[in-house]
């Protein structure tokens with residue numbers, strides 16, 4: 630579960646996040662929409678403890694720890710470009726990550742995770758420097774699976790992915806949510822947001838101006854609503 634209450638962040642004079650309240654329940658996928666500069670990345674940065682808020686409260690997976698520690702313990706983050714150790718293979722990257730978590734996985738356990746995430750077999754033992762964006766996203770998912778993350782934070786996860794990779798990625802995210810993870814994804818991809826998310830909110834100038842249950846909307850309706858919502862706040 631993700632609970633954000635009255636989150637505020639300023640950069641000098643600029644109010645990037647303005648008293649934001651937002652909740653994402655276990656098993657729920659929430660799409661955080663909004664134009665450039667709306668405060669999506671700042672919100673995500675605060676969730677992960679990368680950015681220090683000026684006010685408000687953040688709770689991840691019921692933890693009362695400071696956000697950075699709670700994120701280290703409970704969250705997995707998949708950035709637009711998943712950073713890997715370029716000279717290590719996919720298997721070695723996952724092994725390294727799992728050792729940081731205090732685990733000693735067998736090669737078979739790592740391969741089972743890579744298989745589950747759909748990383749092509751031919752890539753398992755190749756250096757990550759040759760990986761495509763979609764392959765990197767899959768390794769990111771493996772790390773979330775390995776960690777048993779209760780919170781999954783995604784920043785523009787589908788930008789630059791081809792439609793097939795994007796659909797495959799969406800299925801993996803849904804599988805993690807079905808295991809009980811609370812998922813928040815900042816995105817400009819309204820099509821994928823409508824396909825994948827359960828709920829979405831529109832952030833403008835650091836405030837949520839609208840929220841919808843996506844199950845209530847017809848195909849294509851999200852874009853109309855979104856543009857209408859922005860128009861009303863122009």
Ligand SMILES: Nc1ncnc2c1ncn2[C@@H]1O[C@H](COP(=O)(O)OP(=O)(O)OP(=O)(O)O)[C@@H](O)[C@H]1O
Nearest residue numbers: 640643644645663664665666667668669670671672
């Ligand atoms: N490190 C920073 N220093 C100063 N201002 C910043 C900093 N990071 C973000 N901002 C400002 O805070 C506001 C929110 O930015 P943020 O990156 O969170 O928006 P965003 O919704 O993620 O935008 P985008 O869709 O373009 O990624 C913007 O006005 C931005 O210029």
